[in-house]
Amino acid sequence: MALFEEKIQQQLKEILKSMKEEVTIVNFTQEIECPMCRETRLFVEEIGSLSEKLKVKVYNFVTDKEIAMRYKIDKIPAIALLDKDEKDYGIRFYGLPGGYEINSFLGAILELSGKREPIPDELMKRIKSIDRDIHIQVFVSLGCPHCPAAVSTAHRLAMENEHITADMIDANNFVPLSQKYNVTGVPKIVFNDKFELIGAHPLNTFLDVIDRLKDYGINID
Amino acid sequence: MDFNLTSLSFLNESKFNSIDTSKVYDIVIIGGGPAGLTAAVYAMRKGASVALIAKHAGGQVAETSGIENYMGYRYINGLELVDKFKDQVLHFTIDYDEGGEVEAIEDEGIKKVLLKDGRIIKSKSLIIASGKRWRKLGVKGEDEFIGKGVAYCSICDAPFFAGKKVVVVGGGNSGVEAAIDLAKVAKEVIVIQNLDKLTADKILIDKLNSFTNVNFLYKTVVREIIGDSFVKTILIENTELLQKSEIDVDGIFIEIGLVPNSDFVRGVVELNSNGEIIVDCSCSTSARGIFAAGDVTSVPFKQIIIAAGEGAKAALSAWEYLLNEE
Structure with missing residues (x-):
């Protein structure tokens, strides 16, 4: 139990007090733990011990293959967040959400627990009208101060519409994947492998890109 | 593993009220960096009705890794300092909007702040503390290759x-x-x-x-x-x-420095050749009832401690202006 300093632990406890309902943290690792897998497991276990409303489940990516497939986990370390009924909204964190990304992780937990800021009606209508599968990958580096905002926007979209799934990906933990997407600036936000945004953007820009995907008739693989 | 927790963005946020477009505020502050947040504290302490519009809370400070020249702290992380500033603002109940961007301001005695999302905020006085943003080179290929090198x-x-x-x-x-x-x-x-x-x-x-x-x-x-x-x-x-x-x-x-975020006040207040808002030593601009503070102004040296001091001065000047108007 040494990942969080005492001061941070207290702050986390304080923040997690405002959770409304339970949230389940599902972590995938493996027996001989991959780079950052051990730290990520310790991270979820430690954070899980800071609130009674957090449940933690740790699975083995290799031996619990069926469960990994059910959650469509294709790389580790991975974290999925589920709501009080263990419903999966497609909210994923690939790599340890440390550095500035702790903020998007806590934000997703609080929002999934029911503590959500309202979205203006007009934007909400646009979100609800999305009827195609949209997969958003947000590449970040942990030292990037404006990345958590992009991750939170993507995750919020996933919460509000079941056709949308959203991943945070620590680009420095998944180097070949980042190279595949030519990530040299973060946040880099990739929509269904087709369109990308670079930098922090407001919710309506995300929706504009999703609208353009519709025009192209692109669906998720 | 470091954790750069912005704890206050999760707590007490309820003390921030949303901005009321039907009312005429005493002071509207544009900008959420050291100048804007300090101005808010000084204005709230006077008992003024205040609204603060911040595109990014903390401004450039939130993007600074370590600060070693803000008095009282031998070393402090940028986000941590922003948290402390915000905490001090949160001590009061303030009308606050984060994320909103100002399109233009109009000065017809009563000042109007036009936001990009269509809202119009009215006030007797304004403090502009909108800071600076990264300067671009302005050469061929620059925009095309952002994020691609x-x-x-x-x-x-x-x-x-x-x-x-x-x-x-x-x-x-x-x-x-x-x-x-x-x-x-x-x-x-x-x-x-x-x-x-x-x-x-x-x-x-x-x-x-x-x-x-x-x-x-x-x-x-x-x-x-x-x-x-x-x-x-x-x-x-x-x-x-x-x-x-x-x-x-x-x-x-x-990394060639910064340009002032003053486009939305062009034509309303006087700017210098660098695009900075010209202020006198009381933070008054060329327009009555409009004050400015921090990196967006012509004040030499852009430092956190200077911006904070200027923010305090702008709020006190705005308050004095309101007293004299009545």
Whole structure:
């Protein structure tokens, strides 16, 4: 139990007090733990011990293959967040959400627990009208101060519409994947492998890109 | 593993009320950096009705990794300092809007602040503390290759240039800091400076000189950024010899300082040739009832402690203005 300093632990406890309902943290690792897998497991276990409303489940990516497939986990370390009924909204964190990304992780937990800021009606209508599968990958580096905002926007979209799934990906933990997407600036936000945004953007820009995907008739693989 | 927790963004937020477009405020503050947040504290303490509009809480401070010259703290992380500023504002019940961007202001006695989302906020006085943003080079290829080799944020993007050859444009504090971040990971760093020497603080230059993989090109400017799907080459020119040449690079970090966020007040208040709002020593602008503070103004030296002090002064001046108007 040494990942969080005492001061941070207290702050986390304080923040997690405002959770409304339970949230389940599902972590995938493996027996001989991959780079950052051990730290990520310790991270979820430690954070899980800071609130009674957090449940933690740790699975083995290799031996619990069926469960990994059910959650469509294709790389580790991975974290999925589920709501009080263990419903999966497609909210994923690939790599340890440390550095500035702790903020998007806590934000997703609080929002999934029911503590959500309202979205203006007009934007909400646009979100609800999305009827195609949209997969958003947000590449970040942990030292990037404006990345958590992009991750939170993507995750919020996933919460509000079941056709949308959203991943945070620590680009420095998944180097070949980042190279595949030519990530040299973060946040880099990739929509269904087709369109990308670079930098922090407001919710309506995300929706504009999703609208353009519709025009192209692109669906998720 | 570090955790850069912005704890206050999760707590007490309920003390922030949303902005009321039907009312006429005493003071509307535009900007959520040190100047704007300090102005808010001073204005609230006077008992004024105040609204604060911040595009990003903390402004540039939120993007600064470490601060060693804000009195009271030997060292503090940028976000932590922003948290402390916000905490002090939260001590009051304030009308607050984060994320909203100002399109224009109109001065018809009562000041109107027009937001990009269509809202109009009315006030008897204004404090403009909208700060600065990264300056672009303005050369061909720059916009095209953003995120494809062209970068501005070294703490964000330096890791992607591990083992590569990168150029840093700018020899001031931000340029030298970026070069230090990059020298730790890159194979080779070339600092391009338009002057004949670096202008950064000595303590930073000494640190940069401790690396062996850094080279310097003085009296040199970048003319064009060239590539296909990625930056490949930059065209540079030596301004003394008027010689152009090309160098092959994997990336280019542009760290040539900042430009003021003053476009929305152009025509309403007087600006200097750098686009900064001209203020007198009481933070008054050329328009009655409109005050300005911090990096967006003509006040020399852009420092957190100076911006905070100017914010305090602007709030006190605005309050005095309101008293005299009544």
